[in-house]
Amino acid sequence: MTTHALAGVGLFVSGAAFSQVLALGIAAWRVVRRRRQVVRALGPPAPDPSGTGPSCGS
Known part of the structure; x- marks a missing residue:
């Protein structure tokens, strides 16, 4: 593969990634x-009634 073809493939792959x-x-x-x-x-979500949520402190 020539340098020109490799450069084209590189540009194609980097463009696809971008x-x-x-x-x-x-x-x-x-x-x-x-x-x-x-x-x-709707306002913020209601607190977890079970008390096992992430803001429970446990």
């Missing part, structure tokens, strides 16, 4: 944004 990172970042941002919209509309 696209995946960008897509995952946008998806995570949308999840956080949606969660904030739900909390804003």
